[in-house]
Amino acid sequence: MTTPMLTKNQSLVFDVLTKAEAPLSAYTILDKLRDQGFRAPLQVYRALDKLLEYGVVHRLESINSFVACAHPNEDCHSHGLVAFAICESCGQVIEFHDHEVDHRLTDWLKSQKFKAEKSTIEIRGHCANCAA
Amino acid sequence: MTTPMLTKNQSLVFDVLTKAEAPLSAYTILDKLRDQGFRAPLQVYRALDKLLEYGVVHRLESINSFVACAHPNEDCHSHGLVAFAICESCGQVIEFHDHEVDHRLTDWLKSQKFKAEKSTIEIRGHCANCAA
DNA sequence: GCAATTGATGTAATAACATAACATATCCGT
């Protein structure tokens, strides 16, 4: 899918996420945008819904947070699973793809006749810097 | 880890999960246990914490719910990742392990010097029965 | 036995995350 022009609110939310060094919760985004006129959670959630739909933002289920896609110009998203390594110390997220894992899971799902629609692979732990 | 004797509250919560045909939210569990004297969310969350620690229950991050382990007597949990296929129609959950996926992810994490502590692999979609 | 510690429980209040419902406004094709 080619990403359509972003609306005002979508741009504001996307900018905040792009500049952030770690995933942000919807309410953190809301707080960062109060000066730009944001007043209610829905303004954030609605923008996020679209950004997720366009694939330029990912939701990290295990920490109820959102992060800008690290590979915005690759087409991996369209044909592969995305995985995240999330550092619980510094918040840094490494987004990666692995076709081997992808194929393996896809095969298993097929063997079960399970029709996959959305997948989540998240590893929490400590990054190289924080593992010390 | 060998599972210690469960306390009264832990047993009640575990029984509810074991009898359930789909994952349950903490508040759903609470409602099911009101007749047994449960009055507050914390009674459920505290029991769940222990059951998760013992590995007899899993938390499904993507749907904020809990499910009894489907392989209580296997030792896969101690040396491998667990994955879940979750049907969004009937709620059925298939829990599975795949050493190939496991090794592949582990290798990648090692290459990044990322110290993994907790992992989540959840596929949402439709099971064979519901895909129709 | 008995204080001290530890683990489990009870209860109330609050925090954090997410959506429903309804009203306006803006954009766009005709």
Next chain:
DNA sequence: ACGGATATGTTATGTTATTACATCAATTGC
């Protein structure tokens, strides 16, 4: 201009999870 679709604003509410503090019960060390 009109009508439909999309985006936005606002209030209220629903859902999930934790903090704080009190009480109770079992265990340990003396």
